[in-house]
Amino acid sequence: MIELWLAAGLLLLVALAFLLIPVLRGRKAQAEEDRTALNVALYQERLAELQGQHASGALTAEQLQAGQDEAARELLDDTEGAAVERVSSLGKALPLIAALLVPVLGLGLYLHWGASDKVALVEQFAQAPKSVEEMTARLEQAVKVQPDSAEAWYFLGRTYMAQSRPADAAKAFEKAVGIAREPELLGQWAQALYFVGNKQWSAQLQSLTDEALQRDPQEVTSLGLLGIAAFEGQRFKEAVGYWRRLIAVLPADDPSRDALQGGIDRALEQLAAKGETLPNEPVAVAAATGAQLKVRVELAAKLKDQVQPGDSVFIFAKASAGPPMPLAVKRLTVADLPVEVTLADSDAMMPQLKLSNFPQVQLMARISRAGNATAGEWVAHGQAVASSSAELQQLTIDSPDK
The missing domain is CATH 2.60.40 (Immunoglobulin-like)
Structure with missing residues (x-):
């Protein structure tokens, strides 16, 4: 924000210059005009006095001419000399008030309709956060400044999940889904609700994951969540099916592949204990390098x-x-x-x-x-x-x- 206030200060100086310089020039010109008018009036009075003395015989023609020349010289000297300044309360107060009000009014309008909060947010994200709490505070500020950003709500929800705050995460993902009903957002919302509900499956979770997979059959969060729910419900065949679909879309070097394969193996063991079998089909995966x-x-x-x-x-x-x-x-x-x-x-x-x-x-x-x-x-x-x-x-x- 320092740059913003420096810019505002520079604008204030510019406003003062544009408003005060013409006023000061006008005051100087007005003072010179008043001084000239006064000197001319005094010159005319002096000439009238000399004419009266000449008419009464007190002055000869030569003395009259000499007096007129002296009065003319005095007029020139007074015009070039120091002048008495003209005082005007309006000329002093109004320019100063206007010079101060213009930038203040502009700043007020900017704070009301402008984007100072977004400028501050950009400056914050330009620096790496020192803790998860600081990152959470930044993301919370981001959704206040940009409440229509699905991306901001998404990252805030992910941060809440990392802090084991599924209830707050569910609210954030719900906001994101309200803006952009994307498969990934639906899966994340369902996952947060699953933990909020103490890992109890519900019709809402089924609806969210069904919609996510309908939009994207490879949506990884929904596949993993459905596999967990099926395993917890002892529906081991379904769990194996969901987890095999998930492994099929994960890169070969993804660290979660081992955990998923371990879950599949346990589900197969449970099926074997019940006398049921399921072919241990090889998983078709992308090339090691992926796309x-x-x-x-x-x-x-x-x-x-x-x-x-x-x-x-x-x-x-x-x-x-x-x-x-x-x-x-x-x-x-x-x-x-x-x-x-x-x-x-x-x-x-x-x-x-x-x-x-x-x-x-x-x-x-x-x-x-x-x-x-x-x-x-x-x-x-x-x-x-x-x-x-x-x-x-x-x-x-x-x-x-x-």
């Missing part, structure tokens, strides 16, 4: 004089139909352009959101002088492409970021 998209990003020639080498460049992929959060991100600088990069599952911001989990994605590139991945000065929007595409994708940054 990979090759992207070439370049800068339009018309923008080369409008950017700086140190400006941040964010290259990312978002699901065409899915959560609003980026699936994979690379951060470079303008000095690196043009550049070819590979966006892969290893670039995922969250383990649950990987390129290989979504059939189609949209590629984007953004230049941000402030280093903000969500807002900047210039942007490039690509067409929707298959996440499994092996072709080199082209992005040209050439449009203002709105």
Whole structure:
């Protein structure tokens, strides 16, 4: 906020200059005008007095002429000398009041309709949080400033879950779903409600997970949650089915695969103890490297004089139909352009959101002088492409970021 107040102070000085300088010049001009008028009046009175003395015979023609010349010299001397200033209470008070009210009024209007809270929020997120509590406080402030941001509510809910606050997380995810009814958000909301309800399954949880899987059959949170609920309910065949579907969409190096396989093995043991069998089918997984998209990003020639080498460049992929959060991100600088990069599952911001989990994605590139991945000065929007595409994708940054 320091920059904001410094800018406001500079604007105040500019306002004072524009308002007071013309007034001071006007006062000086008025004083000079009053002084000249006074001297002319005195000169005219002196001439009238000399004319009267000449008419009465007290002065000769030569003395009259000499007196007139002397009066003229005095008029010139008085005009060039010091003047008596003209006092005006209006001229002193009104400019000062106006100079103070203009910036104060402008600041008041800015605080009422402006975005000072968003400026403060950006400054806060520019620095790494020192604790989970500080991050939680920042996210709580973010949803106050941007209550229509599903992404802000989502991250706040995830933070609450990390702090074992499922009730608060459920409220945050409910807000996010109200803004964007995405499969990932539905799954997270259901998971939070599951823990709030003391791990008791309910019709609401079934409805949320069914909707999530209908929108995205590979939604990982819903698959994992349904597997847990089925195992707790001793529906071991269902548990194995859900967990095998989940393993099938996880990258080969995902650490949760071992835990899921352990759950599947225990479910199979329970089935064997009951005399039931279920084929231990091998899981079809993606290649070890997962999905990979090759992207070439370049800068339009018309923008080369409008950017700086140190400006941040964010290259990312978002699901065409899915959560609003980026699936994979690379951060470079303008000095690196043009550049070819590979966006892969290893670039995922969250383990649950990987390129290989979504059939189609949209590629984007953004230049941000402030280093903000969500807002900047210039942007490039690509067409929707298959996440499994092996072709080199082209992005040209050439449009203002709105």
